[in-house]
Amino acid sequence: MSKHLHQRTHFRSFLLHFRPRAVPERTLRFTLTWGLGGMAMVLVLLLIATGLMLKFVYEPFPDRAYDSILYLNSQVPFGQLLRNIHWWSANALILVAFLHLLRVFYTGAFVAPRQLNWVIGLLLMAAVVLSNYTGYLLPWDQVAFWAITISTSMLDYLPGVGEGIKQWILGGAEAGPQTLVNFYAIHTAILPTLLLFALPFHFWRVRKAQGLVIPKTTNEDPQTKGEMVDSMPHLIMREVSMALLLCAIILLLAMFFNAPLTDQANPGLSPNPTKAPWYFMGIQELLMHFHPVFAILLIPLALLLGLLALPLIRYDAVTSGVWFASARGRRLVLVAMVLAMIFSIGGVLLDEYVLPAQMVGPPGFISTGLLPFGLILALAAGFYLLARKVLGANINEAVQALFTLLITAFVTLTLIGVWFRGTGMQLMWTG
Ligand code: HEM
Numbered sequence: 451m452s453k454h455l456h457q458r459t460h461f462r463s464f465l466l467h468f469r470p471r472a473v474p475e476r477t478l479r480f481t482l483t484w485g486l487g488g489m490a491m492v493l494v495l496l497l498i499a500t501g502l503m504l505k506f507v508y509e510p511f512p513d514r515a516y517d518s519i520l521y522l523n524s525q526v527p528f529g530q531l532l533r534n535i536h537w538w539s540a541n542a543l544i545l546v547a548f549l550h551l552l553r554v555f556y557t558g559a560f561v562a563p564r565q566l567n568w569v570i571g572l573l574l575m576a577a578v579v580l581s582n583y584t585g586y587l588l589p590w591d592q593v594a595f596w597a598i599t600i601s602t603s604m605l606d607y608l609p610g611v612g613e614g615i616k617q618w619i620l621g622g623a624e625a626g627p628q629t630l631v632n633f634y635a636i637h638t639a640i641l642p643t644l645l646l647f648a649l650p651f652h653f654w655r656v657r658k659a660q661g662l663v664i665p666k667t668t669n670e671d672p673q674t675k676g677e678m679v680d681s682m683p684h685l686i687m688r689e690v691s692m693a694l695l696l697c698a699i700i701l702l703l704a705m706f707f708n709a710p711l712t713d714q715a716n717p718g719l720s721p722n723p724t725k726a727p728w729y730f731m732g733i734q735e736l737l738m739h740f741h742p743v744f745a746i747l748l749i750p751l752a753l754l755l756g757l758l759a760l761p762l763i764r765y766d767a768v769t770s771g772v773w774f775a776s777a778r779g780r781r782l783v784l785v786a787m788v789l790a791m792i793f794s795i796g797g798v799l800l801d802e803y804v805l806p807a808q809m810v811g812p813p814g815f816i817s818t819g820l821l822p823f824g825l826i827l828a829l830a831a832g833f834y835l836l837a838r839k840v841l842g843a844n845i846n847e848a849v850q851a852l853f854t855l856l857i858t859a860f861v862t863l864t865l866i867g868v869w870f871r872g873t874g875m876q877l878m879w880t881g
Contacts, residue, residue, distance in 0.1 A: 469686060470657065471680065471681060472678040472681060473661060473681055473684070474677070475677045475678065475679045476664050477662040478684060478685060482664070482771075483662065484549070484553055485688075485689075486550035487550050488689055488692055488693070489546050489550075489692065490546045490547045490550055493539045493542055494645060494649065496535065496536075496539045496697070496700065497536060497581075500532055501638065501642070504522070507521065508522070510630050510631055510633075511631075512590055512627050512630055512715070515588060515590035515630060516714040516715065519533070519589045519591075519711060523711070531704055533709050534704035534705075534709050535704040537709030538703045538704050538707075540582050544729055547575055548575070550571075551571060551572075551575060554568065554571065556773055556774055556850070557770070558663065558772065558775060558846070559662070559771070561761050563658070563659045563660075564655070564663065565761035567652060567655035568760070569758065569761075570652050570655065574649070577644050577645055580641060581642075582729070584634075584636045584641065585633075587625070588630070591711050591714060592713050592714070592715055593712045593721065594715065595715035596715075597725060597726055597727050598633075599624070599724070601727065601734075602619055604726075605619075607737075607742030608742070608743065608746065608747060619632075620632075625717070663771045664676075664771045665769075665771035665772045666768060723871060723874065723875050725871070728864070731864050731867030731868050731871075732861070732863040732864035733745065735863040735864070735866055736749060738801075738875065739797070739798065739801045739818070740819060740822060741818040743815070744823050749823070760849070760853070763845065763849060765846045766844050766845045769846050775850060778842075779846065779847040779851075782843055782847055783851060783854045786851040786852070787855075790857075790862065791858060791862050795866070802877055833851070833852065833855055834848050834851075834852050837851050
C-alpha cells in the first residue's frame with residue numbers, strides 16, 4: 451500500500467469513530483434536520499476556540515475589564531475580529547439551538563427512544579443561554595452592567611427567596627467585583643466543561659436510538675430503514691461543507707459588523723431604557739403586564755415543565771419523522787401561530803392603552819396575576835378542545851398546536867421587547 455493510501459485509510463477509520471460506517475440514505479435529506487444540530491456543534495467549537503484566545507487578554511476585574519477589551523480591539527492583531535467572531539457565534543448559537551429544538555419537536559423526535567436525549571437537549575439549551583448570559587457582563591460596559599442589574603433585580607419580586615437568590619448570583623447586594631469573578635469562572639470553566647461532557651452524551655444517544663428519526667412508511671417493513679449509504683463521503687462531506695459555509699458566514703458578519711461596546715459601566719447612571727439581554731426580553735415584557743410572581747416564576751416555570759413533560763404524554767399515533775405530524779397538523783400549527791400573534795399583540799396594546807394603569811401601589815396579585823393567568827389557561831384549554839373536538843385533531847396534532855400557540859406568544863413578546871420598547875419602555879419602533 452502506498453504511503454498516501456495508508457494515511458487516507460487511517461484518517462477514514464479515525465473519522466468512523468465518530469460516525470457510523472453507513473447511514474440510511476433518507477436521513478441525509480437536508481430538510482429532515484436543516485443541519486441545525488451540526489451547526490450548533492460547529493458554533494460551540496468556534497466559541498471554545500475563540501474564547502480560549504480571548505482569555506489571554508481579558509482581565510476579570512471591574513477596573514481593568516473594560517480597558518482590556520479596548521486594548522484587545524485596538525492593540526492586539528486581529529483582536530477585534532476575534533471578539534466579533536466570539537460575539538456572532540454566541541448569538542447565532544442561541545438562535546440555532548432554539549431552531550434545532552423546534553425541528554426536533556416538529557419532527558416528533560422527542561418521544562421514545564429519544565426522550566432522554568430531549569431532556570439532555572433542554573439541559574444543553576439552558577447551558578447555552580447561561581453561557582451567553584454570563585458572557586454578557588464581561589466587557590463591563592454600560593449595556594452589560596445594566597442588563598445584568600435589571601435581569602437579576604427581577605428576582606427581588608419573588609417573595610421570600612428572591613433577594614437571597616439574587617445575592618447568591620451577584621456574590622453581593624449588587625453587581626460588583628465579586629459578580630464579575632463569579633460570572634467569569636462560570637463562563638470560562640464551569641459551563642464549557644458541562645457542554646464538553648453533555649455533548650458527546652447527546653451524540654451517543656443519537657447513535658443509541660439507531661440514528662436520526664425517520665418516518666415509518668407503510669409499504670416497507672418498519673424495521674428496515676431503506677437504502678444505506680457509506681458515511682464517508684455521503685454524510686461527512688455534507689457535514690464538512692455545512693461547517694465551512696457556516697464559518698464563512700460568521701467570518702463575514704465578524705468582518706463587517708463589530709460586537710457592540712458602549713461606555714464603561716457606571717453604576718450611578720442607568721441608561722434609558724434599561725433592557726435585559728435579548729433572549730430574556732420576553733420575560734421583561736411579561737413583567738410589564740403581569741404580577742412578578744407570574745411573570746418571572748409561574749409562567750416560565752409552566753413553559754419549562756411543559757417542555758420536560760412532552761415525552762411523557764400518551765400519544766395516539768406514531769408520527770415521528772413526519773414534519774408537523776400530518777397535513778392537518780401543519781394547518782393547525784399555522785392557525786395557532788396566527789392566533790398567538792393576534793392575542794399577544796392585542797393583549798399588549800390593550801394593557802398599554804385601554805386597561806386602567808394599576809402601577810400605583812404594589813401590583814395586585816389577583817388583577818394582574820391570577821385573573822390574566824387564568825384567562826390564558828382557559829384560552830389554551832379552549833384551543834386544545836377546539837382542535838380535538840371540532841377540528842378532529844388527534845393528540846399529537848393538538849399538543850403540537852398548543853405548544854405552537856405558547857411558543858409563538860413568547861417569541862412575539864420577545865420581539866416586542868427587543869424592537870418596540872424605547873425610552874421609558876414606551877411602545878415605539880426602535881429598530
Ligand atoms: C448546544 C446545543 C446542541 C447541539 C450542539 C446539538 C447537536 C445535535 C446533533 C448534531 C444532532 C444530530 C442531528 C441533527 O443535526 O439535528 C442532534 C440530535 C438531537 N438533538 Fe440536539 N443539540 C443541541 C441542543 C438540543 C436541544 C436544545 C434539544 C431539545 C430540547 C435537542 C434534542 C435533540 C434530539 C432529541 C436529537 C435526536 C433527533 C433525531 O433523532 O432526529 N438538542 N443534536
